[in-house]
Amino acid sequence: MNAHSSLDKVFQVIMRRFMESGQAPHYTEIAAEMDVPVEDGRKLLHELYSPGFPGWLASGTDYIGSFPPFSNIPTQYRITIDGQQKWTAQ
Numbered sequence: 642m643n644a645h646s647s648l649d650k651v652f653q654v655i656m657r658r659f660m661e662s663g664q665a666p667h668y669t670e671i672a673a674e675m676d677v678p679v680e681d682g683r684k685l686l687h688e689l690y691s692p693g694f695p696g697w698l699a700s701g702t703d704y705i706g707s708f709p710p711f712s713n714i715p716t717q718y719r720i721t722i723d724g725q726q727k728w729t730a731q
Contacts, residue, residue, distance in 0.1 A: 650675055651685045655708050663727030665705035665713040696731075707731050 654674050658666040666674075672682025683703055690698050699706040705713045712718070712729045720728035 647675075647685055648689050651689050655689075655705065659708060659711045659713075659728065665708055665711070668703050 651671060654671050655665055658664065658670070668683040668686045669679050670682075671686060672679045675682065675685070677685070686698075686703065686705075690696060695709045696705070696707040698704060699714070707713065710730050711720075712731045714729075716729045716731070718730035719726055720730055722728070
């Protein structure tokens, strides 16, 4: 798998998890879903969040803080889809 397709897959894993649960996955969960070592999952997460990506990791951590349009940190901007309100926006 080349670097570009790996980052596409990381993006898809995060987006799918947000849609299903309303929360971002930890890099260990990304690694498991991609069937790569845990450290590779962490590195891929940081690669995705390189300069120019419109989201951010929580300061000084490996935790996803924002993944557009979603916020993993509760905000006043509630998102309701099909009567379910388990997401917040940036």
